[in-house]
Amino acid sequence: MSIKSKAAVIRDNKLAQPYKTSKPLSIEEIIISPPLENEVLVQVKGAGLCHSDLSVINGSRVMPLPLVIGHEGAGEVVEVGSAVKDIKIGDHVSFQFSPSCGRCRRCLEGRPQVCELAAATKGKGQLMSGGSRLSDLDGNVLNHHTGVSCMSQYSVVDRGSVVVIDKSVNIQDAALFGCAVMTGVGAVINTARIRPGDSVAIIGLGGVGLNGIIGAKLGGAETIIAVDIDPSKFIRAKELGATHCFDSRNNDTIEEIRELTKGGVDFAIDLAGVIPAMNTAYELIRYGGAVVTAGLSPINTQFSFNHSDLVAQEKSILGSYMGSCVPVRDVPRFLNLFQQGRLPVDKLIDGKITFDDLNEGFDKLSNGEVVRQILMPNA
Structure with missing residues (x-):
């Protein structure tokens, strides 16, 4: 009834x-x-x-x-x-x-x-x-x-x-x-498939982005870079595993990150859902690097990139919906990791x-x- x-x-x-x-x-x-x-x-x-x-x-x-x-x-x-x-x-x-x-x-x-x-x-x-x-x-x-x-x-x-x-x-x-855990952790673990020793930039430090930080640490990333327009979020990002934090409003941020990582990160993961974050992500990846985006921008917004650069440097742009998760598989395993204190x-x-x-x-x-x-x- x-x-x-x-x-x-x-x-x-x-x-x-x-x-x-x-x-x-x-x-x-x-x-x-x-x-x-x-x-x-x-x-x-x-x-x-x-x-x-x-x-x-x-x-x-x-x-x-x-x-x-x-x-x-x-x-x-x-x-x-x-x-x-x-x-x-x-x-x-x-x-x-x-x-x-x-x-x-x-x-x-x-x-x-x-x-x-x-x-x-x-x-x-x-x-x-x-x-x-x-x-x-x-x-x-x-x-x-x-x-x-x-x-x-x-x-x-x-x-x-x-x-x-x-x-x-x-x-x-x-x-x-x-949502937050599957999308953020999944984007790093399932879509990017990071390996121990990789360098990762997480762009956008909301609930999903901070889960991305947690996922990058879980996956064994050596360098975990947190990027946001609000430096007050950096304290929590560092507590969760970020090794470096950068204010994206600083005009030198991209250059400083590329210098820190000797040419760019292996994976730049947009978890902000705005086009400026995607632009930043693309500028941050090295030769052979990949942008992963799980952020949903407003309908009809457009992201553009240099096609020659994409081909010549063999870069990738990957969409990640729901962290590429199979929920019946991933929710229980993420909960187990949570109970172990690792998420x-x-x-x-x-x-x-x-x-x-x-x-x-x-x-x-x-x-x-x-x-x-x-x-x-x-x-």
């Missing part, structure tokens, strides 16, 4: 900051239809505030509105569809925002994170089985955010949108693993908030005052 749930709904993506005043996210009671045969209903225990959410709020990435926001989180399963046999009520799960059909060309070649069916349904604000399970109290359809919509007390999702996790893991900490992502959490603080929380994120906050919708 359908249930009611308090949720964060965005209906207008043109409201200006401060969001504490304009309130782009309205906290509403919504109706959630029961899960279909291949879906599960989850009581959300924690949802991370991410720049990808912020890009929906400020309109830089267009999603179908009205929409129940939230794509990074964790919770406890409270109901399963009739065809779901490998998940049971009471299981703890981490959400991940790219379910897969298992049958399209991308899935068949072992790249479920870029499933073609998932991309099509997420773009429509729907679930994999088609349509929405969400509506407001007047019966109007609400769209799903990347098939997750976890800034809600409850969320109904495709079975493929969750990964069962060990109950020994703190479930609020686990919220970060469905200290809990150090990125700056606070836990309720719905009352959510709009202000996005002000803090936009202003660079915090890395990650965890919304506890059932608190």
Whole structure:
């Protein structure tokens, strides 16, 4: 049967900051239809505030509105569809925002994170089985955010949108693993495939970027260079493994990094999602080096490079969606590394908030005052 749930709904993506005043996210009671045969209903225990959410709020990435926001989180399963046999009520799960059909060309070649069916349904604000399970109290359809919509007390999702996790893991900490950890650590470990002794520049030190620092240390990089426009982030970057830090606003930064690394880094990883960061990344790589980008710039922005330079120096530019992760493989192994103390992502959490603080929380994120906050919708 359908249930009611308090949720964060965005209906207008043109409201200006401060969001504490304009309130782009309205906290509403919504109706959630029961899960279909291949879906599960989850009581959300924690949802991370991410720049990808912020890009929906400020309109830089267009999603179908009205929409129940939230794509990074964790919770406890409270109901399963009739065809779901490998998940049971009471299981703890981490959400991940790219379910897969298992049958399209991308899935068949072992790249479920870029499933073609998932991309099509997420773009429509729907679930994999088609349509929405969400509506407001007047019966109007609400769209799903990347098939997750976890800034809600409850969320109904495709079975493929969750990964069962060990109950020994703190479930609020686990919220970060469905986006920030997979994207940042995965970009370094899976997409770049760094090796011990490599030099790596991480550009952009938000939640994803700091996970990139952690991933570079985990992978054995010898030189880990943190680059950002905000030097206040350098203290945390060094605590997590950065060997050097540079302010990208300094006109000499690229020259100084190239001198430090004797010609450039092996890998420059853009985790900022803005074109200036991509330009910096390309300028930083050596002969035979690679740019990896997991940052999502606003729609229709363009990045250009010197084609002759790309060929003559055999450079590479690689896109990394969701850290090139296979969630059912990577979320458990990253959680194991977290429990061993080798992925200290809990150090990125700056606070836990309720719905009352959510709009202000996005002000803090936009202003660079915090890395990650965890919304506890059932608190």
